[in-house]
Each structure stands twice: as structure tokens, then as C-alpha cells.
Amino acid sequence: MNETSLTTTMTFEQAFQHGVSLYQQQKKTQAREVFEQILQHAPKNIAVLQILCVLDIEDNEFDTAMGRLDTALNVEPDNLSVWFDKANLLCQLGHNNEALSIVNALLEQVPDSQDLLRLKQQLAQAMGHRAETQKTVRELRNKETEKRQNIATEIEKTLSVAKQIEAQGNFQQAADLYSAVISIDDRHLDAYKALAQLQIELSQPESARQTTLRALDFADNDIRLLTLLAKAEILMGQHQSGRKNCRKILKIKSDELTAQRLLINSYEHQQNWIEVNRLASELSRSHPEDRLFLSQAAFSGFHLLRARHNFTADNIHVCKNNLERAISWADTQNQKDRLIPFLAETEWYAGNPKKSLALLDEYLARRPDNLDAAFNACFVHRTLGDWKNYYAAFEKGIDCGSRLSFQGELARWDLSRPKNDKVLVIPEQGIGDEIEFFHNLAMLAENCAKAYVVCEPRLEAVLKLAYPQVTAVPVKRVEHQAIDIPKDVIDDIDSWIAGGSLGAIAYSAYGKHHFLDSYLSPPDVQVELWKEKLETLKAESGKQHVVGICWRSGLAGASRNVHFLSVEDVAQLVRQCPDTLFVNLQYDDCSKEIKKVKKLCGVEIVQLEGVDLRDDFIGTAAVIQACDLIVSAGTAIFRLACAIGKECHLFYAWDKDSDPSQPVDLIWGHGFSYYYPPLTDNKYPVVDSIAKHIKRRLN
Structure with a gap:
């Protein structure tokens, strides 16, 4: 079937719409053929006759067009639409008197028709009837003014109803009314703003974006519209575009706080805590009474502390103080509860496990379903030595996804x-x-x-x-x-x-944490090989003992972590053990640190060749076994020493009452733990105690 042929199963309505579609596509010849075919089946159809009349006029077939209109009027003599078409055609042909008589007759029946008044004005002007033209213009203006007033009145009534419905929480019904207003007045700015806001409330950010873009076509610098657009784009995940619109707002009005808040929210959605903290901290300083900026600065500051593992005393102090201040200023318990788990964790970092646990217990009494907070309590219980509650809380880490990315159905x-x-x-x-x-x-x-x-x-x-x-x-x-x-x-x-x-x-x-105290025995041949190498190194350097050392993890910022030693701390340790050969067990590149240690104390930590400390754990275990003992932070090296049963001296930030001068037996292995307050600025007492006790053990 070609596009102008009609099937026997096609209804009149389908055939008519097919013809209209062809006409809209500017396929007028094909459209004419379709309507002519329809006319053969329905020769008295008014709508088809009118459309063919239009096509005839476009082809300058005026007589044919007039004939179609007369045919239609024979079918329906009182059809005002056809009479109006005939008056238009007569006007076009210059038969003004006849056209005017038709228009006057129609106006008696439809006196408010602006289309008829416009045609009458056109005819009177063409016929030189100046007075009649002016009269018609006045009538037309009056009708247009009356129409605008009526529309404005109806719009105000509709807006009033929409606001009432919105206040009752019926957002979708209110949105439908605002849409109706826009369909009547497509430049009603307040309706666009109200509709976009409701679409955001209804979780329809894509629709809100389209609504604001339509309005911005005629109000391109409206701050409220730009704000709604930015908010919609951020909710859609189009953060870059949303931030671009926020910055456009700030160029128009530099102190627009809503745009600043949206910028922060955008970075929060992306968990870009650096930018959140930078912006929120700046705005909190310039708006010291603003609780939200303070809360966002505290919130992001905590996430930066945790994500970077940058647990310096200064950072912990700042984070703790900001959280306490933000909580004290919060208006509601919900706002406080957003920050309390972070304060509890920061108190633990600061060495205050009892304060931390009190905060968590109070919080979990209100919010027992917060599995993340329940899991975090395990670390506090561990510090307090409450092993029953430690293991119970530790299991919460599976349900909240903090421990592993697996959920088995069995x-x-x-x-x-x-x-x-x-x-x-x-x-x-x-x-x-x-x-x-x-x-x-x-x-x-x-x-x-x-x-x-x-x-x-x-x-x-x-x-x-x-x-x-x-x-x-x-x-x-x-x-x-x-x-x-x-x-x-x-x-x-x-x-x-x-x-x-x-x-x-x-x-x-x-009744024990480990079923086996040790479980790994590196191959004897490898252990003996390393013992021989270490004996040679001892002889060459005039040393009597060999100690393996790992002073930090491979985490970014680890050298500034409260749980690890700085280069200065390492130098302080090795200078006190002149008869001991220190062997590097760091599993990342630390050559610069080793050079600095030598520069500080004149002692070189030996870097062994022939072992891959990062990837070869059997070889590393053999090196550890060949040493006399190990000094380590809480890293994989410490765990490997425990696995083979090697004596290890672990240093670890514990709580504010810890005394590093009194080492305690390791809970998880052979050796000793040197616990110290997390916020200590000077770790020399820690390394001095380690030096004192390893010398005693070695001798």
C-alpha cells in the first residue's frame, strides 16, 4: 500500500488523520488524493470539504473552492464555520460587500468573536469605511481587553486553588493546575517556578529541568529559575552543569546563599569531601551564625580525616571541636544524630573510648537500626577489652557491608x-x-x-x-x-x-582469639639462606643482633598517622641500639626515608636484595624468621610475624591513659604491645621504651 491509498479496514477517522499527517508533512498532493478518496465515500462530509477548499485556494482554484463551500452549506446551512470560510474567501477575491454582509450576520450570532471582528476591520478598511474601521478596532480592543481580564481572573483563581492544594500536601494535583495555567499563559513566570519546585518535590527532576529551561527562554537571568534548574540537574546527577548554573547565579548575586548551598550539596553527592570542606569552612567563617555551613564543615572534615587516614593530633582536635560545636548548635535531634556517630568515632581516635562508647550507646538506643554505628562500636569495645561485645558488634560489619562485599544466600x-x-x-x-x-x-x-x-x-x-x-x-x-x-x-x-x-x-x-597461635612455617632452606646473609651483614658491620623494622603502612599520608612512626622517630630508635643491624621490612618504596634516617643518626637501615616484600609473603616470612625479633606498626608485617610465631614489638595508639613505658603481652601473638595516647605529639618516649626493652630481650 502506498501512502495515498486507503485500505478497506481503515476507519474514517484513521483515513482523515492520515490525510492531515500528510498535509502537515507538506505532502499536499498526496494529502489531496487521500481527502478526494474520502470524499468519494462521504461526499457530504463538512470537514473534508473544508480541507479540500483550503487546498484549492492554495492552488488558486478559487471557483472550485467556492463550490465546495456552497456544497457544505447545502448540507448544513447553519454551519457558522463554513460561513466564516466563505466570508474569508470572498474577501480574498475582493467581493467585500458580500463578505461584509456575511460577517455582520455572523456577528449577530457570535458578537464576541475576535476572528469575526478582525475580518470586519479588514473589510471596512479595504472598502474605505474609516468610521466603521475605527469602531471595529475599538470593539476588537475591548473584546481583547475583556478576554485578557477574564483569563487573568481565572488564572488567579486557579493559582489560589493550586496553592491551597499544595499546602495540603497534594503536590501532583497542584502541579497539574500550574501546568493548566501555563497552557493558557505560556509566559506566567510564577506558575513555572511553582511547577518546577513541585516537580522537584515529586522526584521528577527531569521534568523540573525542562520546565525551568522553558521559562528561562524569556527570563534568562531569573535567580529563582536558575536555582531550580541547578537543583534539578544536581538531583539528576548532572553535577558539572548544576555547578555551572550555581556559579552563574553567584555572578549575578555574589551573596546568594542558596546557590552556595547547592554547590556544597553537589560535591556532597559526589563525596568530594575536599571541595565540600573548603566551601563549607569558608562560608562558615563568613557566616558564623549559619548552623548548616558549620554542620557541613564538620561533616566533611570528619570524612576527610577518615578517608585520608590522616590521624594527626591537630587534625583530630580540629575535627572533634567542629563536631562538638555543630552538635551543640543543631536545632533538632535528627540534626544532632547525623553527627553524633562521627563524634563518637573521633573520640575513639582521640583516645577516649569510654566517651566514645557512651555517645554510641545513647545514639543506638534511639537508632538501633543504624548498623554502621553498631559496627563501629566494635573498635571501642576492643580498646576497652570487652571481647564479648567486640565480637557481637564486629558481626554487624557484614550486614552493613563494611567488612566484605559479599552476601551469600546459603x-x-x-x-x-x-x-x-x-x-x-x-x-x-x-x-x-x-x-x-x-x-x-x-x-x-x-x-x-x-x-x-x-x-x-x-x-x-x-x-x-x-x-x-x-x-x-x-x-x-x-x-x-x-x-x-x-x-x-x-x-x-x-x-x-x-x-x-x-x-x-x-x-x-x-576462649582464645586464635585457634592456632601460629600456623606458617616458611621453608627451612629459605630461612637458612637469609640467616647466612644476615650473619654476613652482621660481621661486615660489627653488629651482634638483627631486628626487622616496619614503621608505617603504605597508606597515603601514613607517615603522619598517629599509629605510625615518623622518620625522626625511627632515627631515635635505631641510634639507641648501636649493636643492632636494622633490616627494612617496609613493602613500598622508602629509600628516601632510609637516607634521611642515616642523615639524622648515622645509621643505615639495610635494604635486602632478593626478596619482594610486597608480593612474596613466603620470602618475607623467611626474612622475618631469620631476624632475632621484629619491631612493627599494626601492618601486614606484624600479622605475618604473628603467623610464624616470631617475637614482635608492636607500637600502637590506644587510649589517653596508655603508658608506653610499660609494654604488655601481645593479645594476638608472641611479643609485646607498646600502647600510647593517640594525641601525643612526641613519640620519643614510645621508641625509647621499645629500644630499652628490645635491648633487654636481645641480651
Whole structure:
């Protein structure tokens, strides 16, 4: 079928719309053919006759057009629309008197028709009837004024009703009324603004964006419209465009706080805490009475502290003070509760675990469903030595997703499960966590038929050497993505458990954190090889002992972390042990730091060749075993020393009452812990105590 042929199944309405569509597409010849075909089936159809009349006029077929109108009037003599078309055609042909008589007759029936008044004005002017023309113009103006007044009155009534409905919370009905106003007056600015605001409230940011863009076509610098546009774009995730409009507002009015708030909100959505903190801090200083800016500065400051692991005493003090001030200024309990968990965590960083726990207990009494806060309580319980509550809170980390990116649908394993279970063990967040939970794999292996242990690929060799009875499943994890377990493993298991949860079972069933005190024995041949190398180095340097040292993690900003030693601290330690050879166990590039240590104290920390401290954990374990003892921060090196049962001297920020001069037995391994207040500015007492005690142990 071509586009001008009509099928027998096509209704009149379908055929008519088809012809109209062709006409709108400027396919007038094809449209004429369609309407002519319709006319053959319906020769008295008024609408078709009128359309064909239009096509005839466009083709200068005036007589044919007039004939069609006369035919239509024979069918419906009282059809005002056809009479109006005939008057227009007569005017076009110059038959003004006849056209005017028709217009006057029509005006008797429709006196308010502006179209008829305009045509009468045109005819009177063409006929030189000046007085009649002026009279008609006045009538037309009066009618237009009356119409505008009536429309304005109806619009005001509609707006009043819309506002009442909106105040009652019926946002969609109110939005429909504002849309109706715009359909009548497409330049009604207040209606556009009200509609866009409601569309945002109704979670329709795309519609709000379109509404504001329509209005900005005729009010391009309206601050309220630009604000609504920016807000809609930010809600849509179009942050760059939203911020661009915020900055446009600020060029128009530099002190427009709503635009400043939207800028901050945009960066908050993207968790760009640097920009949030910069803007909120600046605005809080310039508007010291503004509670929201203060709250945003405190909120973002905490996230910066945590994300960067930049736990310096100064940063912790500033963060804590800002949070306390923002909470004290908050208007509502909800606003306070947004910040209280962060203050509790910061109190813990500051070495105040009892204050931290009091804040969390009070908060969780109000909001027991906040799993993140419930999980964070585990670290406070650990500092306080409350192991029962520690493990209970630690399990909350699975439900809130803080510990691992896996949620198994099968049962979670425990000692009550059948002995013939095939169990999947899911790793925790870091390398050190995995090395630590390997202490409890023997407990699992003794109580199940088969254990699949997912591990970081670099730990596969450790797992195979330590536990040949389990099946290692090396999986490279990608940050912020769910861990990808092979399908054949998933299909074969009966239950699963997070690696860290094995400790809770061991503590509950056996009263200890580790089922095995140590579990890894590096190959004797490697250990002996390193012992020989270290003996040679001792002889060459005139030293008597060998100590492996790891003073920080590989985290960005770690050198300024309260849990780690600075280069100056390391120099203070090694200078006090002149008969000891210090061996580097840092697993990232630290050559500049080692050079600085030598410059400060004249002692060089040895960097061993032939071992990959980052990727070869078996080789690193052999080096650790060959040393006399280890000094370490709470890193994977510390965990590896515990795994092989090597004496380790751990330094760690604990609480404000800690005394580093009194080391305590390690909870998780062989050796000693040197706990010190987190906010101490001077760690020399810590390293002095370590130096004193390792010399005593070595001698």
C-alpha cells in the first residue's frame, strides 16, 4: 500500500488523520488524493470539504473552492464555520460587500468573536469605511481587553486553588493546575517556578529541568529559575552543569546563599569531601551564625580525616571541636544524630573510648537500626577489652557491608553445622586481615568436609603451604565491586562464613582469639639462606643482633598517622641500639626515608636484595624468621610475624591513659604491645621504651 491509498479496514477517522499527517508533512498532493478518496465515500462530509477548499485556494482554484463551500452549506446551512470560510474567501477575491454582509450576520450570532471582528476591520478598511474601521478596532480592543481580564481572573483563581492544594500536601494535583495555567499563559513566570519546585518535590527532576529551561527562554537571568534548574540537574546527577548554573547565579548575586548551598550539596553527592570542606569552612567563617555551613564543615572534615587516614593530633582536635560545636548548635535531634556517630568515632581516635562508647550507646538506643554505628562500636569495645561485645558488634560489619562485599544466600557456618558441610570462607578488607584470620582455618578444617578459602592472589602460596587440606580460591578484588566467586565453587558449597567471623567462634568455643597461635612455617632452606646473609651483614658491620623494622603502612599520608612512626622517630630508635643491624621490612618504596634516617643518626637501615616484600609473603616470612625479633606498626608485617610465631614489638595508639613505658603481652601473638595516647605529639618516649626493652630481650 502506498501512502495515498486507503485500505478497506481503515476507519474514517484513521483515513482523515492520515490525510492531515500528510498535509502537515507538506505532502499536499498526496494529502489531496487521500481527502478526494474520502470524499468519494462521504461526499457530504463538512470537514473534508473544508480541507479540500483550503487546498484549492492554495492552488488558486478559487471557483472550485467556492463550490465546495456552497456544497457544505447545502448540507448544513447553519454551519457558522463554513460561513466564516466563505466570508474569508470572498474577501480574498475582493467581493467585500458580500463578505461584509456575511460577517455582520455572523456577528449577530457570535458578537464576541475576535476572528469575526478582525475580518470586519479588514473589510471596512479595504472598502474605505474609516468610521466603521475605527469602531471595529475599538470593539476588537475591548473584546481583547475583556478576554485578557477574564483569563487573568481565572488564572488567579486557579493559582489560589493550586496553592491551597499544595499546602495540603497534594503536590501532583497542584502541579497539574500550574501546568493548566501555563497552557493558557505560556509566559506566567510564577506558575513555572511553582511547577518546577513541585516537580522537584515529586522526584521528577527531569521534568523540573525542562520546565525551568522553558521559562528561562524569556527570563534568562531569573535567580529563582536558575536555582531550580541547578537543583534539578544536581538531583539528576548532572553535577558539572548544576555547578555551572550555581556559579552563574553567584555572578549575578555574589551573596546568594542558596546557590552556595547547592554547590556544597553537589560535591556532597559526589563525596568530594575536599571541595565540600573548603566551601563549607569558608562560608562558615563568613557566616558564623549559619548552623548548616558549620554542620557541613564538620561533616566533611570528619570524612576527610577518615578517608585520608590522616590521624594527626591537630587534625583530630580540629575535627572533634567542629563536631562538638555543630552538635551543640543543631536545632533538632535528627540534626544532632547525623553527627553524633562521627563524634563518637573521633573520640575513639582521640583516645577516649569510654566517651566514645557512651555517645554510641545513647545514639543506638534511639537508632538501633543504624548498623554502621553498631559496627563501629566494635573498635571501642576492643580498646576497652570487652571481647564479648567486640565480637557481637564486629558481626554487624557484614550486614552493613563494611567488612566484605559479599552476601551469600546459603546458611552461615558455625560449629553447629553438619560435619559434611562444604564451606566457603570470604576474605576481609585487607591483606593483614586475611593473614590474621588464617589462624582459625584449622578449626574450620577440623569441622567440615571441605573448605574453599577465597584469598588475595598474593596469599595463595601462604595458604597452600600452611593449610594443604583446604582449597585456595585466589580472587583479585576490585574496590567498590562485589567479589567474584567462581561459579563452580558457589555450586559446590553448603554454607559460608566471613574469615574474620572465625575469631568470634574461636573465642566463644575455646576462649582464645586464635585457634592456632601460629600456623606458617616458611621453608627451612629459605630461612637458612637469609640467616647466612644476615650473619654476613652482621660481621661486615660489627653488629651482634638483627631486628626487622616496619614503621608505617603504605597508606597515603601514613607517615603522619598517629599509629605510625615518623622518620625522626625511627632515627631515635635505631641510634639507641648501636649493636643492632636494622633490616627494612617496609613493602613500598622508602629509600628516601632510609637516607634521611642515616642523615639524622648515622645509621643505615639495610635494604635486602632478593626478596619482594610486597608480593612474596613466603620470602618475607623467611626474612622475618631469620631476624632475632621484629619491631612493627599494626601492618601486614606484624600479622605475618604473628603467623610464624616470631617475637614482635608492636607500637600502637590506644587510649589517653596508655603508658608506653610499660609494654604488655601481645593479645594476638608472641611479643609485646607498646600502647600510647593517640594525641601525643612526641613519640620519643614510645621508641625509647621499645629500644630499652628490645635491648633487654636481645641480651
